[in-house]
Amino acid sequence: MAKKKKFKRKKIFLLLFILFVIIISIYIINLVNSNNYKLKKIGYNEEEIIEIVKDKDLTDYLLKHEYDELYLKIVNTKDYKFKNIDKYINYYKNNSNAPLNDIVYIINNDINKEYSENLISILKHKYFIKDRLDRYLNYLNKKTDIDDVIRDVNSNLDYEFYTNTKKTDLSKDYLLIVNKYYYLDEDYQNSNLVTMESNYTKVSGAKLEKKTYEAFKKLSDDARSQGYYILNNSAYRSYDTQNNLYNNYKAQNGLIWADSYSARPGHSEHQTGLALDVASASTTLTTFENTKEFIWMKENSYKYGFILRYPKGKEYITGYNYEAWHYRYVGEEVAKFIYENDLTFEEYYAYYVEKNS
DSSP states (O other): OHHHHHHHHHHHHHHHHHHHHHHHHHHHHHHHHSHHHHHHHHTOOHHHHHHHTTOHHHHHHHHTSOOOHHHHHHHTSTTOOGGGHHHHHHHHHHOTTSOHHHHHHHHHTTOOSOOOHHHHHHHTSTTOOGGGHHHHHHHTTTOOOHHHHHHHHHTTTTSOTTSSOEEOOGGGGGGOOOSSSEEOOTTOOOTTEEEOOGGGBSSTTOEEEHHHHHHHHHHHHHHHHTTOOEEEEEOOOOHHHHHHHHHHHHHHHOHHHHHHHSOOTTOOGGGGTSEEEEEETTOOTTTGGGSHHHHHHHHHGGGGTEEEEEOTTOHHHHSSOOEEEEEEEOOHHHHHHHHHHTOOHHHHIIIIIITTO
16 A cells, blocks of 8 residues: 555656756747847847837847847837838948937938938928038038028029029919929919009109008008008009110110019019009109118017018028018918018028928
């Protein structure tokens, strides 16, 4: 009986031992086949592995590659995206001097350019427009200040005036642009022109676009109630009228002078019906700056949707000499923004109108 019990105990012990061996074997097999173990064999430490295995895609990716601390540096970079990991690495191999946060920024924005501090400064500039990147980089040959580069290229100043011209986008309505790079067709005429009443203009039969005229009437009425007399001196002009005016200027004073003071036909804002030249009751255009009315217009016109179109100090952007009398209707919200940010319409149009198209 005792022998049977002893044999039974040995049998149970043997079975338990075999079970233990099986469990340990399964554990070892699972451990050897676990991602944690494999990552550790590659060279990652415990802390790194804890973070890596949180991301299955990253885990699978790293298991296929030898250990490289660059992977983890990239993963820990702000705005890192797993889908771009190979692009980050390839870019780094060719631009090892570039900070990783800049590399991530460049790749995330789908830029394929050799790294430089100028490149990243351009990309991160407030008024950067992606499809003009090559033009910004080329323009660095002329100017080194990034603010100047961005502003000039956005205003098309990397081209000579009246080159690379294109028809203006009429769908922009009150924000359409007409200048030395954007033109109107010869037969263009705003369909909403209205004739100005005599108490708002010094020129009989003058016309403006309807909404522009209503805004100007309110401006003129409010100014008059405060003792300022602001009247139209020149509003809508047809293509033919502008053509005659420009050619007369050119004949009398030469091409350079004409291009500084007058638009070529098709390139005049007056043809839009959204612009006008103003004067006081007793002054001409050239003496308007010396009046109290000019001060009032400069400080208040934006409240009615008008901007001083060719401001002092911005001649190289607008392409025209400073004109204290030339105002353009763009709507109250836009006029306020341009006024408060000291922008030309060229700058505003490039970034806030054309870029968003």
